[in-house]
Amino acid sequence: MPKVFLSPSTQEWNQYATEGNEELYMNRLADRMEPYMRSSGIQYVRNDPDRNVTGAIADSNSAYYDVHLALHSNAAPEQLSGKLRGIDIYFAPNSQSSERLANIIANNLKSIYPLPDKVSAVPTTSLGEVTQTRATAVLCELGYHDNYADEAWLKNNLNEIAQNLVQSLCDYFGIPFIYPSAIRWGTVTTDGSGLNLRSYPSTTGGIIGSLPSGAVVMISGETNGWYVVSYNGLTGYASSRFITI
Secondary structure (H helix, E strand, C coil): CCEEEEEECCCCCCECCCCCEHHHHHHHHHHHHHHHHHHCCCEEEECCCCCCHHHHHHHHHCCCCCEEEEEEEECCCHHHCCCCCCEEEEECCCCHHHHHHHHHHHHHHCCCCCCHHHEEEEECCCCHHHHCCCCEEEEEEEEECCCHHHHHHHHHCHHHHHHHHHHHHHHHHCCCCCCCCCCEEEEECCCCCCEEEECCCCCCCCEEEEECCCCEEEEEEEECCEEEEEECCEEEEEEHHHEEC
């Protein structure tokens, strides 16, 4: 199953137009993304808020991740302070997967941002979280926090933005987006044989593990007769027919 390094801004000195700062609101956004990722079967690790961007890059590169997703809000140059609006999704120009992910995110955000023509996927060679990470990486600048209208949009739509970003991750990974539900626990109930844990909710999905009969598994999502389950460090899809809540 896909694994994401989620890297909200640690820049607490970037003050918003009215109240709060970039670190605060990007972490609130990441908090809201977590239930959607968990229910959709996306494993994730958050960056350490006490480490800077260099630390985030090092931590991301210290393990294997499919995607490094950096969350930020923007600020205009001093002479244009408060006058700019828009969303930029930065990608590595030499990475087709980075560009593909950036375009998916940008296209999906157009459906919820009030000025869709100001949402763009933009190449960068200077942003370290995009160019220096081993994982496919993008950096999202989700509006201008020195602009009152963008600040209000961001603060008032944190949950919608979180859902939209996780939908984009699901689109990129080719897995279904699943709305969050309460975490449940279930017991594998087969005739004694193992229950296949799959990478996609279908009998054609690749087998990534086996759940022994009697095993207790954590259920974080459900879609069309399949549960998103976690067991012994593995997360995948298992047929709900053979799991008793």
